[in-house]
Amino acid sequence: MTxxxxxxxxxxxxxxxxxxxxxxxxIRVPAKSPHFDADWxxxxxxxxxxxxxERWVRAQPVAGLAVEIVRLxxxxxxxxxxxxxxxxxxxxxxxxxxGHLDKQPEMTGWPEGFGPWTPRYENGRLxxxxxxxxxxxxxxxxxxxxxxxxxxxPHARCVGLIETCEESGSYDxxxxxxxxxxxxxxxxxxxxxxxxxxxYERLWATTSLRGIAAGTLEVEVLTEGVHSxxxxxxxxxxxxxxRRLLDRLEDGATGRILPAAFHAPIPDxxxxxxxVAATILGESMLARFxxxxxxxxxxxxxxxxxxxEAVLNRTWRPALSVIGADGLPPIASAxxxxxxxxxxxxxxxxxxxxxxxxxxxxxxxxxxxDPPHGATVRFEPDHAATGxxxxxxxxxxxxxxxxxSRAVYAQPAGALGEGGTIPFMGMLGAKFPAAQFLITGVLxxxxxxxxxxxxxxxxxxKKLNACVAHAIxxxxxxxx
Numbered sequence: 001m002t003x004x005x006x007x008x009x010x011x012x013x014x015x016x017x018x019x020x021x022x023x024x025x026x027i028r029v030p031a032k033s034p035h036f037d038a039d040w041x042x043x044x045x046x047x048x049x050x051x052x053x054e055r056w057v058r059a060q061p062v063a064g065l066a067v068e069i070v071r072l073x074x075x076x077x078x079x080x081x082x083x084x085x086x087x088x089x090x091x092x093x094x095x096x097x098x099g100h101l102d103k104q105p106e107m108t109g110w111p112e113g114f115g116p117w118t119p120r121y122e123n124g125r126l127x128x129x130x131x132x133x134x135x136x137x138x139x140x141x142x143x144x145x146x147x148x149x150x151x152x153x154p155h156a157r158c159v160g161l162i163e164t165c166e167e168s169g170s171y172d173x174x175x176x177x178x179x180x181x182x183x184x185x186x187x188x189x190x191x192x193x194x195x196x197x198x199x200y201e202r203l204w205a206t207t208s209l210r211g212i213a214a215g216t217l218e219v220e221v222l223t224e225g226v227h228s229x230x231x232x233x234x235x236x237x238x239x240x241x242x243r244r245l246l247d248r249l250e251d252g253a254t255g256r257i258l259p260a261a262f263h264a265p266i267p268d269x270x271x272x273x274x275x276v277a278a279t280i281l282g283e284s285m286l287a288r289f290x291x292x293x294x295x296x297x298x299x300x301x302x303x304x305x306x307x308x309e310a311v312l313n314r315t316w317r318p319a320l321s322v323i324g325a326d327g328l329p330p331i332a333s334a335x336x337x338x339x340x341x342x343x344x345x346x347x348x349x350x351x352x353x354x355x356x357x358x359x360x361x362x363x364x365x366x367x368x369x370d371p372p373h374g375a376t377v378r379f380e381p382d383h384a385a386t387g388x389x390x391x392x393x394x395x396x397x398x399x400x401x402x403x404x405s406r407a408v409y410a411q412p413a414g415a416l417g418e419g420g421t422i423p424f425m426g427m428l429g430a431k432f433p434a435a436q437f438l439i440t441g442v443l444x445x446x447x448x449x450x451x452x453x454x455x456x457x458x459x460x461x462k463k464l465n466a467c468v469a470h471a472i473x474x475x476x477x478x479x480x
Contacts, residue, residue, distance in 0.1 A: 002153060002473050004407035008466035010147045015462050019139045020126065022056055023456065026101075026135045027119040027128030033102035033167035034076060046164045049101045050079055053138050053162065057081055062145045072179060075172040076102070079138060079162040080180060083145055087154030087476070094185050095158045095472055096432070098192045098424065099137020100166035103130035109452035116454075125455040132442050132456035133449040137193035138162045140461065144469035153469075154476040159184050163424070166194065169383060170424040177431050187432045189397075189475045191468060192425065195441035198281050198416050200460040203405035203467045206439040207273060208315055208417035209425050211350035211387035213360040217242060217367055220376040222340035231338040236373040238327070238342040245367050245377065249348075250320045255298060257318040257348070261362045264351035266316045267389070270417060271308075274315070277416045278307035285310060288445040315417030318354075321347045349419060352387030360384040388425035390437050397436050400474030404467035438471055440464065 029052075030037075031045040040046050050069055057067045057079070067081040079101070085093075106116045106129070114120055116129035126132075141160050148155050161180065165172040195206040219238040226235065250257055257263065278285065286301040298313065300306035313319065324345030329335075350359050364379040371377040405413035425439065442461045448454050 002470050003151070004404060004466060004470055007147055007151060007153075007469055008408050008463060010150060011143050011465045011469065012462040014143045014146065015458065015465070018056075019136070019143060020121070020458060022052070022139055023126060023131045023136055024119040024121070025052065027126070027131050028117055030106075030117050031101060031103050031130070031164070032105050034165060035168035036105040040076070046076060046102060049135070050077055050162075050164060053079055053101060057138065057142050060142050060146050061149065062142060063149050065142075065145075070176065070180065072172070072175055075175060076164040078164065078172075078176050079160070081142070081160040082183070083155075083158040085155065085157045085476070086149065087152065092186045093156035093189070093475065094187045095156055095189045095191060095475060096184060096187045096428070096435075097137075097141040097158060097160040098162070098190065098428065099134050099141065099160075099194060100163045101130075101135055101138070102164040102167050103135075104133070104167050104450040107451050111453070114453060121458075124457065124459045126458055127453060127455045129454055132447055132454060132461075134194040134441060136442065136456060136461055140193060140465045140468065141191075143465055144472060147466075147469055148473065153473050155472045156189075156476045157185070158472065159187075166422075166424060169385060170427060173424055173427055177427065181431070188435050190428055190432060190435050190437045190439075191471070192422075192428070192437070192439040193441055193468070194422060194424075195439050195443065196416075196418050197440075197442060197444035197460070197464075198277055198414055199284065200444045200457055202280075202409045202411040203401055203413045203464060204440060205393075205401060205413065205415050206418050206441070207390045207415050208270060208352040209388045209422050210315065210352055210417075210419055211354055211356040211359070211426075212383060212385050212421040213348040213350060213356060213363050213381070214346060214383040215360065215363070215379055215381040216343055216345050217245065218341060218343045218376075218378045218380070219245070219371075220341040221373070222338070225337040225340050228336045228338045235338055236375065238339060238375065241372045241375050241377070242342050242344055244372050246320070246322075248366055249363070255319065257320060259362070259366065262318040262348070262350060262354065262359060264316070264353045266312060266351075269392075270316060270389075271312070273415045274311035274417070275304075275308050277414055278304060278311050280414055282307070284445065311416070314419035316351050318351060319349045321349075323347050349421070350387060352389040352417070354387065356384040356386040385421050385423040386426045387421065388429050390439070394436050394478075396474055396478040397438065397471065400471050401438070401467065404470040408463045408466050436475075438468070440468070
């Protein structure tokens with residue numbers, strides 16, 4: 001029987017002695033993902049963080065550990081490590097531990113004294129870009145294995161794949177899965193440390209992820225701008241036409257996505273899990289957002305039915321966000337001109353089981369068909385991804401997660417879908433269809449990944465690390 005208290009204590013000491021300092025150094029490096037830094041190779045930031053991680057891993061006391069940076073021509077590198085089975089574990093079982101080292105860009109809104117590349121440790125929170133999303137993953141993975149070795153606890157063979165292209169959609173990952181697949185062998189347990197947490201009071205397992213269909217809608221009515229006093233009332237507004245096109249997709253009053261092609265049935269198991277999660281989180285699941293003024297959510301958060309709907313809305317139902325615009329001058333320099341065109345960047349989140357490519361094609365057809373007033377309308381897709389729905393959780397894994405959460409956090413484990421899109425999960429699910437999955441992470445309330453004030457909740461991460469270590473032991477000890 002695993003002594004979880006001793007395991008958690010040892011891992012916490014490892015964080016205090018080494019990992020917090022390593023992550024502090026990591027945050028200082030603007031290792032932006034290739035999508036946000038086309039000259040990533042010349043700038044050398046990704047190279048620095050992957051070499052720093054390699055050096056750290058190589059120095060850790062893990063029996064039989066082998067680590068290397070793997071490079072394929074024209075692609076971002078990955079860090080790959082391999083640890084042989086220990087103790088009584090044997091056979092062909094293999095655990096895959098996944099994380100990434102590339103980061104989102106800076107984003108505005110950081111308060112004075114804080115910044116994306118300015119690490120700051122306050123009240124157990126390590127502020128800065130990338131620590132929680134998810135630079136900690138490689139350090140936590142190795143810390144778990146080091147703790148198991150120190151306590152002579154068994155684990156199956158463990159391999160690690162730490163990529164540097166995740167925030168760009170993991171477009172390099174399939175090539176590495178193909179190249180490293182024979183070396184990985186029969187992976188039957190995947191641990192991904194790049195997800196969220198409903199609160200900081202328990203272990204949370206991610207059960208699903210939404211997909212995405214994204215692109216730019218352009219409506220053009222003139223070849224150049226014309227004085228609005230001359231043209232308005234005769235020339236149709238490109239903004240109004242764009243609004244009408246979006247009305248084909250979305251109910252403007254409620255935000256509900258209208259075409260059936262973008263909806264999918266919600267499995268009964270996920271509805272039941274949403275009810276449990278909504279009960280655990282209560283009104284905090286809505287209060288965590290930085291509401292402005294008297295803005296209200298789309299559901300009644302004071303009632304349990306409304307909170308369940310909130311969980312399902314953000315995990316299993318499609319939703320549209322307009323995340324950018326061109327053709328709209330700043331107010332300070334906006335003259336009385338009927339603008340020639342409007343461009344809107346659209347992000348349509350999709351249910352986990354909807355094919356991202358098919359949905360993107362359907363979105364283009366919907367927006368471009370029969371344009372009002374014969375305007376020139378183009379939809380330029382630039383990102384499509386299919387979501388992921390976890391396979392049924394095996395009894396050994398469910399029991400291990402709940403035991404670990406109760407022992408380490410003094411609360412039962414929780415399960416929750418995530419509203420974001422993590423393309424690598426669909427890739428790993430397709431690559432290892434028979435595997436069990438533990439997708440978890442430290443991005444809890446207000447941790448604000450991708451935005452200002454992103455932080456890593458260090459006390460929570462230490463405990464999560466111990467729970468992951470216990471799951472690795474349980475995997476080795478399960479009956480065949």
